[in-house]
Amino acid sequence: MTSYSIPRPTAGDITDLIAADHRLLEDLMRDMRDSEADRDAARAAFSDLLVAHSEAEEETVYPHLKSKKVIDGEEQEHGDKEHAATNEALLHLLQAKGTDTQKFEDALEEVAEVLNHHIGEEELSILNPAKEDASQDLRESLAEAWTSKRNSLLDSGCGTLESVEKIVKKAYDDGLLPNDEQPEG
Numbered sequence: 151m152t153s154y155s156i157p158r159p160t161a162g163d164i165t166d167l168i169a170a171d172h173r174l175l176e177d178l179m180r181d182m183r184d185s186e187a188d189r190d191a192a193r194a195a196f197s198d199l200l201v202a203h204s205e206a207e208e209e210t211v212y213p214h215l216k217s218k219k220v221i222d223g224e225e226q227e228h229g230d231k232e233h234a235a236t237n238e239a240l241l242h243l244l245q246a247k248g249t250d251t252q253k254f255e256d257a258l259e260e261v262a263e264v265l266n267h268h269i270g271e272e273e274l275s276i277l278n279p280a281k282e283d284a285s286q287d288l289r290e291s292l293a294e295a296w297t298s299k300r301n302s303l304l305d306s307g308c309g310t311l312e313s314v315e316k317i318v319k320k321a322y323d324d325g326l327l328p329n330d331e332q333p334e335g
């Protein structure tokens with residue numbers, strides 16, 4: 151079994167660190183599509199990284215960029231909503247038992263669609279403004295806060311099926327996902 155070890159940086163420039171994770175998430179999606187790769191191991195690493203990355207952004211990056219007026223409330227809320235949609239697609243991926251089934255491949259396609267969209271939008275509407283309008287000091291202090299939250303989430307096993315179920319349920323409760331679509335039970 152391939153083991154994926156996710157890097158745990160602790161300092162740097164927040165815009166570089168977030169972009170590096172995006173590239174890693176893209177690599178893991180490519181491995182999940184590859185029938186010769188250890189798709190199950192790639193899925194586990196992808197799930198841990200996606201959850202830790204996004205939760206840490208919501209908690210430590212978006213609010214500070216908003217308070218420094220680098221992004222506005224609408225951009226912050228849009229990011230939170232896209233994370234919720236991505237987590238819901240991730241839940242479907244984790245619910246697929248095998249990795250060589252149509253169910254897995256359909257769920258993977260759904261994840262890729264929402265995540266690729268979010269990565270593109272975040273780099274354009276959040277990371278670029280942060281590069282242009284946030285000071286070096288702010289970008290470094292955000293890097294410390296984000297990596298610390300991200301790394302502790304990674305250590306806690308945040309990407310298990312049970313954990314993602316809870317996160318998606320909370321997103322419905324918080325109104326980040328349209329309520330008419332909430333699955334029964």
Ligand SMILES: [Fe+2]
Pocket residue numbers: 168172203204207272
């Ligand atoms: Fe991101």
Ligand SMILES: [Fe+2]
Pocket residue numbers: 204207229233268272
């Ligand atoms: Fe994000």
